[in-house]
Each structure stands twice: as C-alpha cells, then as structure tokens.
Amino acid sequence: MKLKSHFKRFLAVLSLLILSLSGANAGVTNIIPFGPGGESDVTARMQQPYYKSIYNDDIVVQYKPGGGGSVGWSSLNSEKGDGSVIMGVNLPHIIMQPIAKGEKAGYKTEDVNVFSFFHYTPDAILVEASSPYQSLKDLLDYAKQNPGKLTFSGSGTYSANHLLIISLNKKAKVKTTYVPFKGTGAAVQALLGKQVLAEAGYSTVAAKQGKKVRMLAVASEERLPAFPNVPTFKELGYNIVSGAYRGYALPKSASKATVKEWSDRIMKINSDPAFIKQMEDNAFVVVNIGHKDVKKFMKQQQKANKAIAKELGLIK
Amino acid sequence: MTNIFADFLSSLSLINLGLAFSGVLAGIIIGALPGLSATMAVAILVPFTFALEPSSGLIVLGAIYTGAIFGGSWSAILINTPGTPSAVATTFDGYPMAKNGNGDLAMSISCMSSFIGGLVGVICLALFAPPLASVSLKFGPTEYFWLAILGLTLISTLAEGDNIKSLIGACIGLLMSMIGVAVVGGDIRMTWNISFLNSGIEIVSAMIGLFCIPVILDLTSMKGKHLSDSETPKNLRLKESFLIVFKKKFEAVRGALIGTFIGILPGAGGSIASIVSYGEAKRASKNKDNFGKGEPEGLIASETANNATVGGGFIPTLCLGIPGTPPDAVILGALLVQGIRTGDTLFTQQSSIVYTFIFGLFLATIIMLPLGLLMGRYAYKSIIKIPKEVLIPIIIFLTIIGSYSIQNNILNVYFMFFFGLVGWILNRAGFKASPIVLGLVLGQIAEQGFVQAYIIGNAQDNILANYFARPISIILVIFILMGLFLPALKKIYNRRKNV
Numbered sequence: 021m022k023l024k025s026h027f028k029r030f031l032a033v034l035s036l037l038i039l040s041l042s043g044a045n046a047g048v049t050n051i052i053p054f055g056p057g058g059e060s061d062v063t064a065r066m067q068q069p070y071y072k073s074i075y076n077d078d079i080v081v082q083y084k085p086g087g088g089g090s091v092g093w094s095s096l097n098s099e100k101g102d103g104s105v106i107m108g109v110n111l112p113h114i115i116m117q118p119i120a121k122g123e124k125a126g127y128k129t130e131d132v133n134v135f136s137f138f139h140y141t142p143d144a145i146l147v148e149a150s151s152p153y154q155s156l157k158d159l160l161d162y163a164k165q166n167p168g169k170l171t172f173s174g175s176g177t178y179s180a181n182h183l184l185i186i187s188l189n190k191k192a193k194v195k196t197t198y199v200p201f202k203g204t205g206a207a208v209q210a211l212l213g214k215q216v217l218a219e220a221g222y223s224t225v226a227a228k229q230g231k232k233v234r235m236l237a238v239a240s241e242e243r244l245p246a247f248p249n250v251p252t253f254k255e256l257g258y259n260i261v262s263g264a265y266r267g268y269a270l271p272k273s274a275s276k277a278t279v280k281e282w283s284d285r286i287m288k289i290n291s292d293p294a295f296i297k298q299m300e301d302n303a304f305v306v307v308n309i310g311h312k313d314v315k316k317f318m319k320q321q322q323k324a325n326k327a328i329a330k331e332l333g334l335i336k
Numbered sequence: 337m338t339n340i341f342a343d344f345l346s347s348l349s350l351i352n353l354g355l356a357f358s359g360v361l362a363g364i365i366i367g368a369l370p371g372l373s374a375t376m377a378v379a380i381l382v383p384f385t386f387a388l389e390p391s392s393g394l395i396v397l398g399a400i401y402t403g404a405i406f407g408g409s410w411s412a413i414l415i416n417t418p419g420t421p422s423a424v425a426t427t428f429d430g431y432p433m434a435k436n437g438n439g440d441l442a443m444s445i446s447c448m449s450s451f452i453g454g455l456v457g458v459i460c461l462a463l464f465a466p467p468l469a470s471v472s473l474k475f476g477p478t479e480y481f482w483l484a485i486l487g488l489t490l491i492s493t494l495a496e497g498d499n500i501k502s503l504i505g506a507c508i509g510l511l512m513s514m515i516g517v518a519v520v521g522g523d524i525r526m527t528w529n530i531s532f533l534n535s536g537i538e539i540v541s542a543m544i545g546l547f548c549i550p551v552i553l554d555l556t557s558m559k560g561k562h563l564s565d566s567e568t569p570k571n572l573r574l575k576e577s578f579l580i581v582f583k584k585k586f587e588a589v590r591g592a593l594i595g596t597f598i599g600i601l602p603g604a605g606g607s608i609a610s611i612v613s614y615g616e617a618k619r620a621s622k623n624k625d626n627f628g629k630g631e632p633e634g635l636i637a638s639e640t641a642n643n644a645t646v647g648g649g650f651i652p653t654l655c656l657g658i659p660g661t662p663p664d665a666v667i668l669g670a671l672l673v674q675g676i677r678t679g680d681t682l683f684t685q686q687s688s689i690v691y692t693f694i695f696g697l698f699l700a701t702i703i704m705l706p707l708g709l710l711m712g713r714y715a716y717k718s719i720i721k722i723p724k725e726v727l728i729p730i731i732i733f734l735t736i737i738g739s740y741s742i743q744n745n746i747l748n749v750y751f752m753f754f755f756g757l758v759g760w761i762l763n764r765a766g767f768k769a770s771p772i773v774l775g776l777v778l779g780q781i782a783e784q785g786f787v788q789a790y791i792i793g794n795a796q797d798n799i800l801a802n803y804f805a806r807p808i809s810i811i812l813v814i815f816i817l818m819g820l821f822l823p824a825l826k827k828i829y830n831r832r833k834n835v
Binding site: 051056057058062068069084087088090091123124125127168171177197200201202205208210213214228229230232298302 | 386472669
C-alpha cells in the first residue's frame with residue numbers, strides 16, 4: 021500500500037513536469053538555431069511582447085542549436101508550412117556555410133526560404149580602454165609597420181567578424197592576425213584581458229561593455245544613434261558595410277499568402293517606436309527588408325560574400 | 337550601507353520568498369532528471385520572469401539555477417548518472433556509497449556540501465566580485481590550455497584500478513572531442529558527412545549514454561535489488577552526515593574555494609570545478625585508497641565545488657558582461673531584454689537590483705538545505721521502494737526525454753543509445769566512463785587554447801614565451817608536474833627510508 025502511494029506520487033510529479041514542458045508549446049513557434057542567450061535569442065525575446073500585444077497570441081521561442089545554426093537550417097523544410105513555425109536565419113552564416121563546407125553543411129543557401137531580415141549588428145573594430153590606439157588609423161599604422169603583429173580576437177571562423185578582417189586587410193593593404201574564439205563572450209574576454217591588441221566584434225559589444233572598450237570604427241551605412249562619435253568605415257575611406265543580419269524563414273511548403281502575412285507581422289513590430297528605441301539602445305540596427313526585397317538583398321550579399329570566399333581560397 | 341540593508345529587506349518580501357522557494361523546488365527536480373539541465377530550466381522560465389519585477393525575476397532564475405546544480409547529484413548518487421554535467425565527479429563516490437547501503441547518508445551529505453559550496457560562492461560574489469572579475473581576465477588561451485591539461489593529468493589520480501585503461505579511455509574521449517567543425521580554422525573533422533556532427537559530439541547525451549545505459553543493462557541482467565537498503569532507513573541520518581561534514585570542514589571550504597575560482601573562469605564550468613576539486617581532495621587525503629569506493633570526502637569535494645560555481649560564475653557575468661557558465665548566458669540575455677546593463681556600472685548605478693539578486697541567491701541557498709534534505713529522503717526512498725520492473729522503464733523513459741530535449745532533436749536520442757552500447761562494451765572490458773567524458777570535455781578547451789596561444793605567440797614572434805613565460809601558466813605547469821611526478825618521488829623516498 022505504502023509502495024503504491026509512493027509510486028503514485030512519483031508519477032504525479034513526473035506528469036506535472038511533462039505537462040509544464042509541453043504546455044510551453046502553445047502559440048506559434050519561433051525556432052532559434054542557436055543556444056539561448058545569444059543575439060538571435062535576445063532579439064527574438066524583445067519581439068515577444070510586441071507580437072503579443074498586436075496579435076494577441078504567443079510567439080514561443082525554441083532552441084535547436086548545433087553546427088553554427090546548420091542543424092536547424094538543414095531541418096527547416098521538414099517543418100510544417102502552415103505558418104505555425106518560423107525559424108531564425110543569420111547572414112553571413114547561411115551563405116558562407118554552404119560555400120565553406122559544401123555538401124557537408126547539410127543544406128544549400130537556396131533551400132532556406134528567407135522572408136525577411138529585421139536587424140543587423142554592424143561589424144566593428146574595438147580596443148580595450150587603456151589601449152594607446154585612439155583611431156583606426158593608429159591601429160592600421162601599427163599593422164603597416166609590423167606586418168602580422170596586430171592581433172584581433174573574434175567569434176568563429178568564416179564568421180562576420182572574420183570576413184571583416186579579410187576585407188580590411190585587403191582594402192587597407194595590411195597583414196594582420198585574426199584569432200578565432202568560441203563565441204563573442206570569449207572574444208571580449210580576450211580583448212579585456214589584453215590577450216590581443218584589438219577585437220573584430222559587433223557594435224553590441226561596445227554597448228554592453230561601455231567605458232571598458234573603445235570602438236574605433238563601425239561597419240554601418242551611417243553613424244549609430246547610440247555612438248554619435250564613432251566613425252563608419254565608409255567615412256574613413258574603406259567601403260565596408262557588413263555585419264550579422266538576422267531575420268526569419270519559413271519552410272518551402274509555405275504558401276505565398278503565409279509568407280506575406282509573416283513578413284508583414286515582423287515589419288509591423290519593426291515599426292513600433294518603442295521597439296526601435298530598445299534595439300538602438302543596445303546598438304542593434306533595425307532594417308526593414310520584407311518579403312518583396314529579400315531576394316534582391318540576398319543576391320547582393322551572396323555576391324559580396326563570394327568575393328571574400330575567393331580571397332580566402334574557398335572557391336576559385 | 338543602509339541601502340544594502342534595504343535591498344536585503346526587499347529581497348525578503350513574501351513574494352520573493354515564495355518565488356525563491358518554488359524556484360529551488362523546480363530546480364532540484366529538473367536538475368535531478370538526467371538531461372534536463374540547469375541551462376534549459378532557466379531558458380524555459382525566462383519568459384515568465386518578464387511578467388515580474390526585474391529583481392524578482394532574477395531571484396527565480398538564480399534559485400532555479402542553484403537548485404538544478406544540486407539536484408544533479410541525486411541521479412549521480414542513485415543511478416550513477418550525472419543529472420547535470422557538473423555532477424560527473426559526484427558519481428565517483430556517491431554511487432558506490434549508495435551501493436553499499438549508504439544512499440541516504442550520501443544524499444544528506446551532498447545536500448550539506450552543496451549548501452556550503454553555494455554559500456561560499458555567494459559570499460565571494462557579494463564581497464569580492466570586482467577584484468575577482470579582473471583575475472578572470474588574466475586567464476588567456478594559454479592558461480585555459482594548461483588548466484585543461486591539469487584536468488587531464490588528474491585522470492591518473494582519479495583512476496581506480498587500471499591506469500593504462502583510463503589513459504586509453506581519456507584518449508578515446510580526446511579523439512571524440514575533435515569531431516566536428518574546428519572553432520579555429522573551420523576544418524570539418526571526422527563527421528562522415530553527417531551534418532549533425534558538424535557541431536561535435538553533444539556532451540550531455542554522450543554522458544547519459546556512457547553512464548546510465550550500462551547501469552540499466554546491468555540492472556536488467558542481474559538478480560537482486562537496485563540498491564541495498566540501509567539498516568536505518570527511517571531517518572535522514574542527519575546527525576551522522578552532519579558530523580562527517582563537520583569533521584571535513586576544511587576540505588569542504590577548500591572544495592568551495594576551488595569551485596568559486598573555476599566558476600569565475602568563463603567557459604570552464606562546474607564539471608571541471610568538481611573534477612579538479614575531487615582530484616585535489618584525493619591527493620591530499622589520508623583515506624586516498626578509499627576514494628572511488630564510497631568515500632564521503634570525495635562526495636564533499638565534488639558537491640561543494642559545483643555549487644560554488646553558481647556564485648563564482650555570476651562574477652564575470654555581472655561585472656564583465658561575459659557569461660561564466662551556460663545558464664549565466666541565458667540570465668545575461670534576460671537582463672538585456674529587461675534593459676539592465678551589466679558591467680562596471682551595474683554595481684554602482686543599479687546596485688539595488690544586483691544586491692537584491694545576490695541576497696536572493698543567498699536565500700535560495702539557505703532554502704535549499706532543508707528542502708533538499710527532505711526531498712532527498714523522499715527521492716531515495718522512492719528509488720529503493722520502486723520495484724526494478726517499474727524503475728528501469730522509468731529511467732529509460734527519462735534518458736530519452738532528457739537527450740531529446742537538449743537540442744529538440746531525435747538524433748541526440750540515437751546517439752545516446754549508441755554511446756550507451758559503446759559504454760557498456762567498454763565497461764565490460766574494464767574501461768570506465770569518467771576518463772572518456774573527461775577527455776571529451778577537456779579536449780575541446782585544451783585544443784582551442786593551444787591553437788589560439790600558438791597564433792598569438794606566432795604573431796608576437798615568441799611562441800615558447802607565450803606558453804611558458806606567463807605567471808599563471810608557470811603556476812599551472814608546476815601543479816601539473818607535481819601531479820605527474822610527486823607520487824613517483826614519494827615512492828622512491830619511502831623506499832629509501834625503509835632501506
């Protein structure tokens with residue numbers, strides 16, 4: 021008798037737990053192909069309350085991490101195409117992974133049915149606050165005099181950070197050393213700990229770290245509202261506008277109407293002044309690339325990334 | 337000071353107390369189930385905390401995290417499966433204790449040790465966060481490399497029985513750690529064109545497979561009960577466990593300090609903390625030979641260290657904005673969404689939120705003690721009482737749920753079973769699971785550190801200096817040499833003395 025009651029209680033706890041886990045699956049699902057805590061997750065979280073207030077429905081964030089996003093993207097087209105599931109997509113990842121890994125990436129760029137990009141984090145060059153380099157010119161002068169000695173930390177290989185250094189090396193005719201780390205956090209740690217002379221990071225690093233770092237240049241079209249004193253690469257004579265773009269995709273089976281509807285939803289959240297303010301405060305740059313413009317934009321990005329891939333010797 | 341006192345009082349509000357209580361409760365259960373990790377527990381609950389005051393939300397997240405790290409010790413003790421990766425070292429002595437009929441004792445000791453570890457971690461967080469954060473910045477790629485090597489040398493200390501077989505096991509683990517896309521260089525290694533393997537071997541599902549499946553298979557194939565009952569099953573053996581922990585108070589504090597220190601190193605984490613602490617405890621102990629056979633001291637070392645990483649990990653998270661552990665990354669994201677900036681200014685400009693949070697962690701740690709003791713007794717009894725025919729399917733069910741939910745991917749379940757089979761075969765041949773897992777965990781850290789240090793050293797035209805001429809590196813190298821040669825030197829010395 022006693023045993024039975026023990027067992028029953030055990031089962032009750034177990035089923036409660038499973039219920040609470042599965043209960044989290046109401047509403048529409050937004051699959052983030054990375055672990056929690058990254059920029060893709062944070063911006064998806066920022067969208068949640070706006071989506072709820074406009075559409076009176078929950079948008080539930082789920083994670084399917086692995087392979088720098090490729091595990092998620094290679095499974096995207098087997099999800100339901102009725103609009104109940106969307107998946108986060110990132111540039112340059114969905115272009116560079118198939119180029120760098122070929123079939124081993126598990127998906128092709130064309131397989132990812134992107135319907136919008138809603139923001140990007142511009143690439144940036146940062147130094148630690150006590151560093152003697154006050155401007156990008158100082159830093160590049162050092163690199164010119166000491167080929168290969170200027171070290172940059174950055175997140176990952178063939179990532180946006182890495183591509184920035186490749187372009188900069190070419191455009192400024194310098195030779196520098198890029199040191200890949202696992203994730204932005206580790207790259208920042210190396211910068212603050214003076215393991216490297218500079219970081220190839222994102223504008224968001226400057227927003228998070230405040231006075232501990234100095235952003236020397238940012239790869240956006242225009243200066244960022246949160247950093248009016250930081251020049252763009254363009255102003256400094258290097259035509260680089262780059263960064264990590266984040267948006268969403270639907271499975272290929274989704275109808276045109278579903279694609280349009282979802283694109284409109286994301287763009288509607290993007291037009292909310294409070295949302296824009298929250299994004300800008302954290303140095304995210306809001307962009308409005310909806311379903312009509314997304315194909316053209318992808319073509320531009322593919323062209324630019326292929327040029328860099330040639331530089332790297334990944335393609336001929 | 338009056339401000340801090342006010343923060344303390346506000347953390348004591350009824351709602352915060354209730355939240356801390358339910359957070360710890362939920363955390364313990366989630367942590368105890370293999371595969372449901374602290375990271376996931378925190379991630380699931382983040383959206384709910386947005387409805388709360390920022391500080392209350394943080395208290396819940398901290399409480400869940402604290403509970404989950406402790407809860408991981410239960411399955412480690414009762415079914416030889418670390419509920420969270422940081423409980424790996426808890427299996428070394430926890431499970432043998434349970435096998436010997438001291439499961440209830442082990443549960444109580446683990447709770448008290450986690451309490452001490454958690455407390456030391458939180459106190460360090462409250463008092464020394466900014467200076468300790470600057471220590472973590474002194475750790476560059478070189479230091480991470482040597483730290484990982486230090487962990488690997490401990491395998492010889494941890495090994496019971498066959499040293500050669502544990503070394504082979506560690507090498508298998510190291511080879512497995514190289515599967516996938518290299519962080520530095522981007523090469524694709526040993527993936528056999530399976531794109532799932534691009535991200536490397538998923539450690540938690542491998543761990544569930546290697547540790548848990550062999551236990552289940554053995555249980556199924558053997559007659560008799562899972563764990564033998566202790567002679568005094570009714571009480572908590574509170575007094576006995578308290579006396580043991582009290583007698584080992586210095587060892588407990590040492591474990592907690594090791595845990596706090598490793599916690600402040602982003603990316604190192606609770607698994608390394610508990611292993612290093614266990615290794616040091618065994619090296620320093622008088623009961624060396626009893627380690628691995630159910631020595632409470634080993635359990636204390638592991639459990640104090642892993643709970644201390646909770647407080648320790650928040651130091652770089654709050655001071656530098658760099659997550660100390662994976663659950664910290666989730667909490668950092670939650671802070672960002674709520675508009676709270678981490679970094680220098682957090683302790684000055686938004687200090688009230690920080691201190692409320694630290695008091696919340698403190699509170700959660702205190703709540704964990706009675707709650708953990710009570711629930712632990714209940715969990716132990718359930719496992720003892722449930723007949724094997726019911727227990728085995730439940731455990732298998734949990735391993736499947738657990739390995740699926742890590743990445744919401746069925747492939748993880750297949751891999752878990754694959755590793756289970758491999759683990760069982762290796763187990764039969766005398767290879768233990770722990771050196772393999774150690775190789776898997778430490779291999780990635782060692783490799784990245786080595787290559788990054790090489791690139792940086794190469795850029796500075798002085799590769800050797802970058803490995804050997806940095807102060808912390810020198811200390812770590814000395815520890816490594818001591819670990820490798822002290823036992824041999826001692827033997828020689830003893831032999832001479834006897835002659």
